[in-house]
Amino acid sequence: MNYGSLSDLGQNMMLRRQGAGLKTSLSTLTTELTTGRRENVSDYVRGDFGPLAALERSVKRLDGFALGRDALSLRVTGVQTSLGAMQDTVATFGTDLIGAASLEQPGVLDAKLANAPERFNQVVSYLNAQVSGQYLFSGVASDRKPLPDGAELLTHIRNIAMTATDASDFVTQVNSWFDDSGGGFDTLAYNGAAQAQSGVAISEAHTIGLPVKADDGAIRSMLRDLAIAAVVSEGTLPMSDMEKRAVLSSVGEGLIASEQALISMRRDTGVTEQLLSEADVAGRVERGLLDGAISKITSADPYETASALEAVQHQIETLYVLTARTSQLRLSDYLR
Template sequence: MNYSSISDLGQSMMLRRQGAGLKTTLAHLTNELTTGERSDLSGHVRGEFGPLAGLERSLRRLDGFALGRESVDLRVTGIQTSLEAMQGAISTFGTDMLAAASLEQSDVLDAKLASAASRLSQVTAYLNTQLSGEFLFSGVATRQQPLPDGATILSHVRSIASGSSGPADFMTQIDAWFGDAGGGFETLVYGGDAVAQSGIALSDTLSVGLPFKADDAAFRATLKNLAIAAVISEGGVAVTAAEKRSLVSDAGLAMIAAEKALIDMQRDTGVTQGLILEASIAGGVERAVLEAAKSKITGVDQYEAASALEAVQFQVEALYVLTARTSQLRLMDYLR
């Protein structure tokens, strides 16, 4: 029978190697249990990182969409707030003008018209709303202020009134100034772009636009009729009492229609907010699915990791005991 033996030095080196290996394994398992991530990912996937790379690309894509949704949601919320404020500024003003025009009491009519100029300034300020240095109602030219202040717009209307030959001529010129392509409003007042923002991606399959601009018909009508009421209130147009009531009545009807248009805009903006919310929910669900798939590749089972760690700890303790006993052996003990 052949016997093989290991020298004391060889045995010591073997125990050290085993101890170092167990310590490395212990460190890996401790790290995995703490972080929930595999320490040797390359070994686990056997060098095949394609599926993991695909998952990470998809997650980065979702991050991009989420960031875009946050930005557009902020803008849409600002637009909705501005529309609500505009409606509040002109709320019941049209019906008040109609009611006052139906009475043959000039003092009552003048009292109702007295707030027209301030309402014009309020609406203009809301159309000039900006967030993070970008204007909400300038179309794609978000760095350009869409309108001057209300006083500037009113000064243009006063000039038209002073040069008109009567109420009919005044209204003809005002309609052309506010409504015609290349008219005074477009060339002297509106500073935004003619193109609205569109095609803003919320996900791979869904996009929205921000269609409202300060030169939209509803806004022009609101500004025009508030300016008409303000100029009439100031006596800027030479009119009889009957003509005054007629002009105010027409302006009141137009203001009622403009307020309805603002309400419709709020409805459409609410639909956009709903689409953003739906896209955010869908994006969250997709992210959860992708994260779960990624975790199956990069993550560790906490129970298995804890069991393996406990087993290695037992081996380390056993090795320490064996090393201690081996180091205490003496030749006399061996010869007995």
């Protein structure tokens, strides 16, 4: 009769293999319990990484949109702040000029007009604002400063005043300088791009842009009226009190219209801010769902891991007991 049995050496080797396997399992489970991540994702997905790869691609896409939104949000906030500052600068100035021009009291009008150059320089500085090294009102050429400094711009308007024959000719020339295509503003002042920023993707479903530029018609009109007021305040162009009141009354009406245009721009910019905020919330929600799906694949359940770890520890203890007992067996004990 044949008997199947293991020799002492074979039994010892078997116990060693079992011990090594249990130690490996113990190390793996300990690491998973500590880090919360599966050590061998391949076994869990049975070699099919397709779903996990698709989830990770979606996360990278969402992260790309999030980075774009963050950068654009800074610019939109900068635009909104600058528009608000411009509105504050021209607010009530138009009505003050109209009111003062209606009075036959030159001193009152001069007092209202005194800070016109400062207002002009402030508006130009707001239009030259930049965020993270990018100019806000240069269109797609955000690396270029859209306008020269206010002092340089006023120099061009003063030159017109010195060659103008009268107040009417001065206003006509200034209007042409600012408004005509290919005129002085286009060739000597505006240095940004003709194309506004548009089509910036903030999510799969939405694209937005920054349409306001320093060469927009409403911006030009505001700069023109402030420039006229600034030069008139300096007395560069001789004019009668009646001519002065007429010019500044027209300037005041233009500035009132400019303030309304700024309010409209701020409203549109506010809509853009709202779209960015909504897209950001939706992106965070989707990101959370994707993270949860990835976590189910890559994360180790702490309760299951702890239970498995306890079971392996028990097996190791049992193996140690068996190993100790078999190592103490003697032939005399077996033959009794």
